[in-house]
Amino acid sequence: MCFFDQRRFACGDWKWGHFRQHCAKEYRTGETCGMRLIMQTVSVAQKCKLCEKIDTKMRRRAAELERIKRWQQEGAKFRASIDRSLDVIRGLDSEIYELSCERNRRLQGLSTT
Incomplete structure (x- = not known):
């Protein structure tokens, strides 16, 4: 002890x-x-490393959504770029989900000890 x-x-x-x-x-x-x-x-006034990673990925996801919105307003000439950005968003969503699960596992571990 x-x-x-x-x-x-x-x-x-x-x-x-x-x-x-x-x-x-x-x-x-x-x-x-x-x-x-x-x-x-x-x-400590700052967030943990996991929360910082989640925040970074959320900002990147918001930027991709903004790009898609801008491209959609200009018409169908950016279809390939929109599809690529949608794939990036799907990847970011899965990474955010995994990081959130890891954070929840750590927080549950705190309450049981």
Whole structure:
């Protein structure tokens, strides 16, 4: 039961911080017993890496939708570009879904421990 800092992000996600104190079970220098307890929680104003990736992909998806809207107003001469952008949007949707599932798995793991 060694003590560590915990970093809590603005989105609610967290990660382990620096090691702070040994427990009575571990006698070897530089080793921890394997069980982590929180010494203190440090709030961080930024979002976690997963949320940053999701936000980036959402911005790219919005840009592709804007491009499609602009091309559709100009007529049927950009059909191939529209189809390619739709494929990009489908790919981004699947990546966003996977990242959201990963984030939800991490948040559920937080509530069970």
